[in-house]
Amino acid sequence: MGQLTGPSDPAADAGWAEPKPRKGFFTDTSICIGCKACEVACKEWNRNPRDGDLELLGSSYDNTGQLGASTWRHVAFIEQDRERIEEARESGRALIDLGMPALPRPPDVTPPDTPEFRWLMSSDVCKHCTHAGCLDVCPTGALFRTEFGTVVVQHDVCNGCGTCVAGCPFGVVERRSDGTYATGERQSDRLAHEFVTGVAQKCTLCYDRLVEDEIPACAKTCPTTSIKFGDHDELVVKARERVAELHAQGRTEARLYGANERDGVGGIGSVFLLLDEPEVYGLPPDPRVCTADLMSMFKRAGLAAAGMVGAAAVAFWSSR
Amino acid sequence: MSTSEYDSLRPPEPVVGKRGRRGRGGEGSREIPVVPKAEFGSYYGRPVVKPAPWGHEVAAYLFLGGVAGGSGLLAAGAQLTGRPKLRRNTRVSALVAVLLGAVALVKDLGRPERFVNMMRTFKLTSPMSVGSWILSAFSGGIGIAAASEIDRMTGKRIPLGPLRPVLRSVESPAGLAAGVMAPPLAVYTAVLLNDTATPTWNAAYKGLPFVFVSSASLAASGLAMITTPVAEAGPARSLAVIGAVSDLISARVTEHLMDPVTREPLHEGTPGRMLQWSERLAAAGGLGALLGGHRRGTAALSGLMLLAASALLRFGFFEAGKESARDPRYTIEPQKRRLAERRAAGITDDSITTSG
Numbered sequence A: 001m002g003q004l005t006g007p008s009d010p011a012a013d014a015g016w017a018e019p020k021p022r023k024g025f026f027t028d029t030s031i032c033i034g035c036k037a038c039e040v041a042c043k044e045w046n047r048n049p050r051d052g053d054l055e056l057l058g059s060s061y062d063n064t065g066q067l068g069a070s071t072w073r074h075v076a077f078i079e080q081d082r083e084r085i086e087e088a089r090e091s092g093r094a095l096i097d098l099g100m101p102a103l104p105r106p107p108d109v110t111p112p113d114t115p116e117f118r119w120l121m122s123s124d125v126c127k128h129c130t131h132a133g134c135l136d137v138c139p140t141g142a143l144f145r146t147e148f149g150t151v152v153v154q155h156d157v158c159n160g161c162g163t164c165v166a167g168c169p170f171g172v173v174e175r176r177s178d179g180t181y182a183t184g185e186r187q188s189d190r191l192a193h194e195f196v197t198g199v200a201q202k203c204t205l206c207y208d209r210l211v212e213d214e215i216p217a218c219a220k221t222c223p224t225t226s227i228k229f230g231d232h233d234e235l236v237v238k239a240r241e242r243v244a245e246l247h248a249q250g251r252t253e254a255r256l257y258g259a260n261e262r263d264g265v266g267g268i269g270s271v272f273l274l275l276d277e278p279e280v281y282g283l284p285p286d287p288r289v290c291t292a293d294l295m296s297m298f299k300r301a302g303l304a305a306a307g308m309v310g311a312a313a314v315a316f317w318s319s320r
Numbered sequence B: 001m002s003t004s005e006y007d008s009l010r011p012p013e014p015v016v017g018k019r020g021r022r023g024r025g026g027e028g029s030r031e032i033p034v035v036p037k038a039e040f041g042s043y044y045g046r047p048v049v050k051p052a053p054w055g056h057e058v059a060a061y062l063f064l065g066g067v068a069g070g071s072g073l074l075a076a077g078a079q080l081t082g083r084p085k086l087r088r089n090t091r092v093s094a095l096v097a098v099l100l101g102a103v104a105l106v107k108d109l110g111r112p113e114r115f116v117n118m119m120r121t122f123k124l125t126s127p128m129s130v131g132s133w134i135l136s137a138f139s140g141g142i143g144i145a146a147a148s149e150i151d152r153m154t155g156k157r158i159p160l161g162p163l164r165p166v167l168r169s170v171e172s173p174a175g176l177a178a179g180v181m182a183p184p185l186a187v188y189t190a191v192l193l194n195d196t197a198t199p200t201w202n203a204a205y206k207g208l209p210f211v212f213v214s215s216a217s218l219a220a221s222g223l224a225m226i227t228t229p230v231a232e233a234g235p236a237r238s239l240a241v242i243g244a245v246s247d248l249i250s251a252r253v254t255e256h257l258m259d260p261v262t263r264e265p266l267h268e269g270t271p272g273r274m275l276q277w278s279e280r281l282a283a284a285g286g287l288g289a290l291l292g293g294h295r296r297g298t299a300a301l302s303g304l305m306l307l308a309a310s311a312l313l314r315f316g317f318f319e320a321g322k323e324s325a326r327d328p329r330y331t332i333e334p335q336k337r338r339l340a341e342r343r344a345a346g347i348t349d350d351s352i353t354t355s356g
Helices: A037-046 A082-097 A133-137 A163-167 A217-221 A232-248 A290-318 B056-081 B084-108 B112-119 B127-153 B163-194 B199-203 B208-227 B234-257 B260-267 B269-292 B296-326 B328-344
Strands: A023-028 A073-081 A117-125 A143-145 A151-153 A227-231 A255-257 A270-274
Touching (some): A037 A073, A133 A143, A133 A163, A133 A290, A227 A232, A232 A255, B056 B127, B056 B234, B084 B127, B084 B163, B084 B208, B112 B127, B127 B163, B163 B208, B199 B328, B208 B269, B208 B296, B234 B269, B234 B296, B260 B269, B296 B328
Parallel strands (some): A023 A270
16 A cells, blocks of 8 residues: 655655656646637547537636546636735735745835736646545556556546545546537547547546657647646746746735645645635645545544444343 | 624724625625625635535445445344344345345446456555455355355255255354454445545544444344344344444534534535434434334334434435535635644645745
C-alpha cells in the first residue's frame, strides 16, 4: 500500500522502477481568453462524444457546465463587477499577508486601475493528484498511476462500479452513461469508432501522446499559452514567478491553486493561477482526499465489528 | 430604514465595499436580513463533487448485506450453542439475502458483464475491493452451510450422490467461516460510504460503522424472530434489543460528531423522514422484542418493524449523502470553515491556495 498523505513522488510511490519526471499542467488563467480551443482539441484527439443536448446554460459563455465523462477540459466563465474584483483583490492580499507578520510590509504598490467589469476565464482539467482518491478506491485496478505520475483509466478493465466518481474531491471523473453522437444526420452508421460506455472516464493527460513524446492536445492548441505543459516541478517554479510578477503589478488577487504539497491531496499535477477564491471557479477551497483518513476508518470499523461479535456473545450467553 | 429590537445583534457594517450579494436582488433587497445568509460563492450553483452513480440497488445492498451479515453471525452462534432451527433459518436467510444483494450490486455496475474484474486484484485502499472479497468469502461459507440445511430440509433431494458426506463434513467449518466473515460484511459498507468525497457520507466516518453493525444486528434478529419459534429465538430477541439500543445511541453520537452543515441533509426531505421513521420503528421493534418477544405474533410484528427500521436507515442515509453532493454548499462551507479555523490557529502551510 502506497503513501496516503503528505509530500510524495507519486510515480515512485506507485512502484515504477524508473519513473519519468512528473508531468503536469500549469493553467495560467490570467491570460486565458476563453476561446475553448482546448475543449475542442481534447474532444477531437480523445474522440469523446458530445455531452448534453447543445442547450444554452445561461452561465455567461459557458455552455459546457462542468467536467465529466466526455468533457475533459472545461472552460469556466465568470462575470464580475467592480465590487467583486475589489473583494478578490482583498482576499488575495490577506493570503499574501498570511504567516508573515514579522516581515515589514512590502512597498506599497498602487494597484492598477480597477476595471468596472471583468471576465474570469479558466480552463479546468483533471488535477492528477499526488494522492488520488479515484485511484485509491478503484477496486479493479482499472485506474493506475503512469510513469509520468499521472492517473489514467483503462477503459477495457473498468467495470463501471462508480466508486471513483464518489472518491474524487474535485468532481472530475464520471461514469459515461451514453456514448453516441446524437446529432440527427450523424446517427447513421457513419460512426468511425465505437464509444466506450458504462465505464469511468476522465482526462488521461494524453497518455497516448506522452509515450510518443508529444504534448497533450489542449496545451498544444492553446493560442495564448495559458495552458502550459511540462515537468511538474519546473511548472511550479514558473507559476511562482508568474504570481510574483502579478503581485508586483499590484494584482494581489492572483494566487496559486495546487502548488502546495502539504495540502489535503499532497499537491496536484495540474497547477492553476487563479484570480479569485477557488470556489468561484467551482473548485473546492480545502479538498482532502478521503483515503487520508482510511486508517482511522478501518480502525473504527474493526472496533464496530468486534462490538457486534461482543453483542452476539452477550445475546447467546444471556439466553442460555 | 426600519429598526427592530434585534438591531444590536447585527454584525457591524463592513467599511470597504458591501459584502457581495453577487448582483442579484439589486436595489430592491435593501433590507438586511436579521440572520445573515451564510456567505459562500459557487460556480453558478453547480456541485463541486459528483455523487456516486449508484441507484437504489446499492441502497438495497446496504440493507441486504447487513441482514446477511447479522444472520451469518446468529447462525454461527446457533451452531455453537445447539439451536438447530435457529441455525437452519438464519443460514438460509443469510444465503437469500447475500444472493439478492450480490445480484443488486452486479446490476448496478456500468458493465455488469465485467463484475468478475472485482476479483482481479486485492486493494487495501479500496473498500469496494476489500468488500468484494469479504462478500465472496462469506457467500462461499454460508452457501455450503445453507446447502446442507436445504438438503436436510428437502429430505436429501439434492442430487449430491457421493458428495453428500463431503458436504456434511465441511458444513460446520463453513458455517463458522461465514460467522467470521459476517461482522466484516456488516461493517464494510460503512467504510465504503465514508471513504468518499460525498460530504454527508464522509463526515459520518467517526460513528457510521457502529450505526451499520447495530442496524445489521437488529435487522437480522428481526428476521430470525419472524422465522424461528420463540423457544429457540431467545438470542435473536436479546440481540434485537441490544441492536436497537445501540442503533439509537450510535446514530445520535455519529450525527453529533459531524460538521453541522453536513448534518442538514439527514433532516430534510424524504431522506429526513425515512431516518425519522427508522428511529421510531427501531425503538418500537426493540421494545416489542423486549416485552412481547415471547409471543409469536408480537415477535413477528416486532421483527417486521426492525427490518423496516434498518431498510429505512440505509435508504435514508444513502439518499441524504447523494443530496449533499448535489448542492455545492455542503462541500464548500465546511471546507471554508475548517480552512479558516486552521488559519486562525496559526497553521498556514497546508492550504491548497497559496500566494506564491
